Amino acid sequence: MGVTLKRILVIDDAATVRLYHRGILEAAGFAVSEAINGLEALERVAEAPFDLYVVDINMPKLDGYGFLRELRSKDIPQAPAIMVSTEAAANDQKLAYVSGANLYLIKPVRPERLLAHVLTLLGLSVAPRDPHQGRHQ
Amino acid sequence: MALKKAAAQATTTDDERQRDRDLDGLVLALADADPLARRWAARDLVAYPTATTALIAQLMVESEPSVMEVILTTLTRIGDEQAVIGLVQCLRSEDAMLRNAAIEAMKLLPDEVAPMMGRLLADADPDVRIFAVNVLESLRHPQVENWLLRVITDDAHINVCATAVDLLGEVGSEVAVPALRALKQRFTEEPYIQFAADLALKRIAAG
DSSP states (O other): OOOOOOEEEEEOSOHHHHHHHHHHHHHTTOEEEEESSHHHHHHHHHHOOOSEEEEESOOSSSOHHHHHHHHHHSSSOOOOEEEEESOOOHHHHHHHHHHTOSEEEESSOOHHHHHHHHHHHHTOSSOSSOHHHHOOO | OHHHHHHHHHHHHHHHHHSOOSHHHHHHHTTOSSHHHHHHHHHHGGGOGGGHHHHHHHHHHOOOHHHHHHHHHHHHHHOSHHHHHHHHHHHTOSOHHHHHHHHHHHHTOHHHHHHHHHHHHTOSOHHHHHHHHHHHTTOOOTTHHHHHHHHHHHOOOHHHHHHHHHHHHHHOOGGGHHHHHHHHHHTTTOHHHHHHHHHHHHHHHTO
16 A cells, blocks of 8 residues: 555567566566657656666667657656667667666566666665566466 | 748758759759758659669768658669668668668568568678568568578577567468477577567467
8 A cells, every 4th residue: 555666668669578578577566668669658758757768779760769868858857777679789888878778788688687677776675576476478 | 930931941942943953963962961952852863763872872971860761762762772782781870760760661662672681681790680570570571471480490699589589479370380489499598589489379379
C-alpha cells in the first residue's frame, strides 16, 4: 500500500527485444511501458516522465541518440538511460554518452546483468520483487 | 510564422529563377548553403538518373533531415543499381540517422536490392549484416525466408542471428522450424536467443 512502482520505458523497434526486456523488468517488479522509436518515446515522456529508459540506437523516424538529445534538452525531471545496442564500436559508445546515456550495454544483455545495472542506476539495493518468481520462459 | 513561410517561398522561387535547372546547375545547387535550394535540387534531379553519384555524395555529408529525406526519395525513384550501391554505402556510415534512412529506402527497392542481398549478408562487418537483415523486414521478396534461414544456420555472430530470429517470428513458416531448433542448440547459453527462438516457434505454430 502506498508504494509507487518505478516506471521504465523500453524503446526498441524490434518487438522481440521489447518483450524480452519487458519480461525481465516486470518480473523484478517494475512498471514497464514500450515505444517503437524515439518519436513515440517522446510522446510517452510528454504524458509522464519515467524513472529509467532502456534505449536502442538504430530505430526509424528518430534513433536512440536523437531521443536522448531531445530528452536531455527538456525541462523535466531527468532519469538515467541505458543505451543498448548491437554496435561495439568505440565511436557509438562515445556518441551514446555525449547524447546523454548513463550506460552503454551491448546486446544481447543477460537478464541478471540488465537487472543489476537497473537497480544501481535507480539506487536500489534489491529488486521490488524476486525476479525468479515471475520470469518469462 | 506566415511571414516566414512567405519569405521562404520567395527564396525558393528566386533560387529557381537564378539557377539553371539542367544537370550541371542542379548538381551545383545540391551543394548550396541554403537547405531550400538543396532540397529543390534534390527533388528536380529525379529527371537525371546520372545524378546518382552526386546525390549519394551529398547524402553522406547532408546535415538537414528534410534535404536528406528528399535525396532518399529521389534515389528510390531513380531506383537503379547505382542508387542501390549508394544506399549500401550509407549502411557503413557512422551516422545512425543516415543508416536508418538508407535501410528504409532500400526496403522500397526489392528487385534492385535482391541481387545484392547475398553479398550484404556475407559482408565482413557484422553491423552491415544486421542492417541487411533489417532491410529484409519489409522487403517484399519471395526469397526473404530463405535468406533468414541461411543467416540463422551459417552466421556465427549472435546479434546477426538474433536480428534474423526476430524477423523469422513474423515471416517464418513451418520450413523454419528445424533451423530455429538448431539455432537454440548452437546458442544454448544465450537467454536472448532461447527466448527469441521460442517466441518464433510459438508464432509459427500458431500460424
